[in-house]
């Protein structure tokens with residue numbers, strides 16, 4: 001069979017070096033910061049039963065309604081490529097009886113997630129999340145500690161232009177009071193709403209607060225406010241979280257319209273955006289989900305968490321962090337004339353042991369061609385080794401940036417290169 005070249009699936013992409021070094025550095029930073037807060041890594045399967053997300057994330061949400069990669073396996077079971085991991089972590093929490101573990105249970109995850117969305121900048125069908133979940137504590141200190149960890153992580157990546165947006169959804173009773181008030185207010189305007197919003201009026205009216213349609217924004221300006229329906233406990237909880245953030249000088253704004261697109265949220269919700277991305281494109285989303293674990297058949301255990309979109313994060317990653325973590329171009333060891341391959345390998349080995357990245361010119365190119373190629377690939381240092389020099393324990397160090405060439409004892413090569421970079 002013949003055909004055109006096969007390309008990656010729409011909305012997915014290959015991550016290639018040296019960019020993958022930056023991804024790995026971001027992940028290493030996450031692991032370092034999260035473990036300093038007592039979090040341990042959880043790895044859940046990429047595949048789950050579809051039912052988990054239908055019950056966990058909610059039937060009326062965009063994710064479940066239109067974005068899931070759902071298929072029947074060979075035995076006809078309905079499986080879904082995870083669109084998010086909070087429901088999966090909650091499932092694992094119940095499945096492994098983690099309610100018996102010392103609380104709170106602190107877990108983090110890094111990995112691919114899948115949503116069938118229209119691909120565009122910062123929006124992919126396979127995307128990566130770095131997330132954390134704190135399970136088993138309902139107090140505001142946990143919210144604050146989780147947010148401080150998140151802000152600390154972003155600070156370690158050298159971000160300084162981030163905006164934390166916060167809101168509180170109150171408890172279930174407050175939300176249901178508010179749902180009723182909002183539906184009653186919007187119902188007479190139903191004909192002026194978009195199809196999506198009209199559908200949401202019955203299924204999930206809070207989601208209408210997210211709308212970007214100008215007419216709907218106008219209508220919402222006169223709508224009842226969620227904070228007017230809040231219960232006293234949620235109000236105090238939220239005030240405490242904000243006080244702690246203030247004390248640690250975490251700049252944040254309260255956004256009464258911030259409701260998040262997943263059904264499991266209760267109480268505190270938040271997003272973080274960067275000035276570098278479109279205003280609507282959050283890098284991080286999260287919040288409390290005090291009822292999810294019970295909804296999935298587990299004990300009544302409160303929890304809070306967040307997920308960072310790693311693709312978006314890296315898209316706006318500060319240049320200072322990126323530059324420090326791009327790999328250094330290797331030193332090229334090049335034979336000058338006929339040289340014993342074993343002697344060259346030994347020389348390369350010495351340089352590697354001294355901490356340098358080294359490649360060897362093994363193609364039999366002329367020295368001139370080798371230097372030209374090294375120059376083109378951005379290499380700065382070439383070590384030229386001739387048979388006789390090697391026997392005398394020496395080699396030539398060529399600096400392609402300055403154009404200088406120096407003969408040095410081989411034991412001094414690494415130090416000279418490290419000193420110059």
Ligand code: HAM
Pocket residue numbers: 083084085086115117122123124125126127128129131132133262282283284285286287288289304305306307308309310311312
């Ligand atoms: P989410 O807001 O649906 O929340 O997703 C979190 C982040 O994942 C978003 O802010 C965004 O950066 C990234 N993201 C989502 N969809 C895409 C996409 N198609 N392409 C690229 N990036 C994307 C959750 O997933 C919740 N599980 C967060 C959470 C954890 N809440 C509590 N614990």
